[in-house]
Amino acid sequence: MPTxxxxxxxxxxxxxxxxxxxxxDLPGLTPGLLVPDGYGWSPATTLVGGARVPELLRxxxxxxxxxxxxxxxxxxxxxxxxxxxxxxxxxxxxxxVPLLDPADVxxxxxxxxxxxxxxxxxxxxxxxxxxxxxALAAPPEVRVVADEAELLGVLRASxxxxxxxxxxxxxxxxxxxxARTLLGSVAxxxxxxxxxxxxxxxxxxxxxxxxxxxxxxxADLVELVPGPSGEPTVQRRTCCLAFTLPKPKYCQGCCxxx
Numbered sequence: 001m002p003t004x005x006x007x008x009x010x011x012x013x014x015x016x017x018x019x020x021x022x023x024x025d026l027p028g029l030t031p032g033l034l035v036p037d038g039y040g041w042s043p044a045t046t047l048v049g050g051a052r053v054p055e056l057l058r059x060x061x062x063x064x065x066x067x068x069x070x071x072x073x074x075x076x077x078x079x080x081x082x083x084x085x086x087x088x089x090x091x092x093x094x095x096x097v098p099l100l101d102p103a104d105v106x107x108x109x110x111x112x113x114x115x116x117x118x119x120x121x122x123x124x125x126x127x128x129x130x131x132x133x134x135a136l137a138a139p140p141e142v143r144v145v146a147d148e149a150e151l152l153g154v155l156r157a158s159x160x161x162x163x164x165x166x167x168x169x170x171x172x173x174x175x176x177x178x179a180r181t182l183l184g185s186v187a188x189x190x191x192x193x194x195x196x197x198x199x200x201x202x203x204x205x206x207x208x209x210x211x212x213x214x215x216x217x218x219a220d221l222v223e224l225v226p227g228p229s230g231e232p233t234v235q236r237r238t239c240c241l242a243f244t245l246p247k248p249k250y251c252q253g254c255c256x257x258x
Contacts, residue, residue, distance in 0.1 A: 009126040009134055009142060010034065012094035013086050019200045020089070028082030030119035033098070035106045041119065044105035047079075048163060050170035055109060056116065057174055063115075069177045076171060076182050078115045080164060081189035086120070087159050088190050092201050092208040096134075097127040097151060099143070099158035127154045152215040160186075160216050180221070184238030187218035191234045195224075206232050 008014075010033050017033075018024055024031040035041055046052040060075035061068065083100060090096045104124040108117045127143045128134045129151060135144045145151050164186060168179050191209045198205035206224060213219040220237070227233035 009096065009128075009139070010086075010090070010098060010120070010124075012096055013090040013098065016089045016093040016197060016200055017085070020197045026082075028078060028115055028118060029086070030108075030117055033086055033120050034122050034124075035119035036122060038106060038121070041106040041108050044083075044102040044107050044118075044163065047107060048102040048167045048170060050173060052107075052109075053167075053170045053174055057171075059109065059115075068175045072171055072175045072177055073181055073185070075115070076168075077185040077189065079118075080182075080186045081193065082115075082118050083163065084159055084186065084190050085193045087155050088193055088212055089197055090126075091151065091155060091212070092194050092197065092203075092205070095129050095132065095148075095151060097155045099125045099127055099154060101125075101158050101162050105163070127151055152211065155212075156215050156217075181238050183218050184221040184236055186216065187213055187221040188234055188236050190216070190218075191222050191224065195232060195234065 014024070014032055017026065017029070042052065047056060056075050056079075057068065057072055060071035064071050064074055066074075083105065086098050087100055090098055098120055100120075104121045106119045106121060108119070110117065123141055125141055125143050126134070127145050129148070130144055130146070132144075134142045138144070143154070145154060168182050171177065171182070172179070190212050194201070194209045194212065195205050201208060209224065210219070213222070222237060223235045224232045225235045
């Protein structure tokens, strides 16, 4: 488990990501999570409010070439996975939660990248427990919450209520797709991300998955089942629609069988 640092509120989160993926060069997150210079970046409010959703969907159509609703589902699957990962792993590894309000999340569309890259403003608020060393240092970007329940509550409020839920509405104004389909990818992404980090977490990854999915209200959209070697794996109860592509794909744990 990364040791919480007073100097760098998100250092334990970055360390966990590095331990899980073996690199800071991730396809959907800027190295180190923070964007010191915002040139070329836009706040995620441009997606949540709908202004850049057509651009997101056009990029998805170029990449996958499938039906509009399927391309939207796959763009969402990638975006929601990389967005949720720092909060989910921050909570599970160090009880530090970057609050992912759309104004503090930055996005970048690159012509040579098939998906959006995300980063955080240096001023992004990080929620911590009273026992965290940051609670004593009290830098301006730190918010001390009362207990575990409130920490999970602010995670949900910023990730789901303020960010993903209104973004679902923005996508649905452009293409017909159900919220349950999109939220299924949120559930699957959080579960996959935490299980992948099982070896570096201080507690049970399965229990962490359960707590996060209950907090987000999406626990009914996935199930953890034994894998080939008995390890927990994610079984989806909704589909990301990759099977409808010109070259159909079936994800591990897909609820649709070829």
